Amino acid sequence: MQYNNIAMGITKTEHFTDEQNQLAVLAKALGHPARIAILEYLLKVNTCICGDIVSELPLAQPTVSQHLKELKNAGLIKGSIEGNSICYCINEVGFEKIKSFFQEITNHLEKKKTQCC
């Protein structure tokens, strides 16, 4: 079978709205247990350095570093240089976006209590 004119495996982001794509990026960043664990840890300790997370999680340092990068790119955490280490913490901006999406859904669902399937 040939798919010469179709880029397989690539998400067709251009067909969706910016908001849909943004939400998907945020959700995708949350779509890994290690990243959920990192966020939960950050919520608990408020602030920490990468090394703390490496000792907390059963993953190698490069792997943790990569997950941190993805969370940062998605806008879910922030990092600032502090001496020779980097201080990470939750970025409230990203969470506000997701939260408002779920708020809308919840509002919608509460309005129509009509059972469907």
Place this chain on the structure above:
Amino acid sequence: MQYNNIAMGITKTEHFTDEQNQLAVLAKALGHPARIAILEYLLKVNTCICGDIVSELPLAQPTVSQHLKELKNAGLIKGSIEGNSICYCINEVGFEKIKSFFQEITNHLEKKKTQCC
């Protein structure tokens, strides 16, 4: 380089809690613009069949079918047979789980207003 004893590319779910894994599954299901679009459409029309979504989205029928399957597996939508078509709608159970996760985060963040980075 050799990684004979390491399953590369595979998420190490066994090292995380059930709750962390469950949340990740839900978030991952939301991590694609097409699936966001499907959910938004379902919220708008309350109930619809697969064919409606195929005409709505710029994706082929098997692709939509696959996305619907993932949303269903994650517990975000429900489907019930209705004649020779299938009626899909939002599954509130899944959304409740995600919503409570974000509620917890929001509560946490509001308590400690200490600036970190």
Place this chain on the structure above:
DNA sequence: AAATCATATCGTAATATTGCAATATAATAA
């Protein structure tokens, strides 16, 4: 029964993600 309609599944190609060893970088300490 045969045709039609709606959806799912299979097979496959292409890209993305996950994970870690090795290495690079950059700041601090000796």
Place this chain on the structure above:
DNA sequence: TTATTATATTGCAATATTACGATATGATTT
């Protein structure tokens, strides 16, 4: 200056995801 410490980047292997044509399945209609 030379360790040492902390994090990021590179490179690569393995698995996962995305997308769709072809086809199967299963109900409805003719």
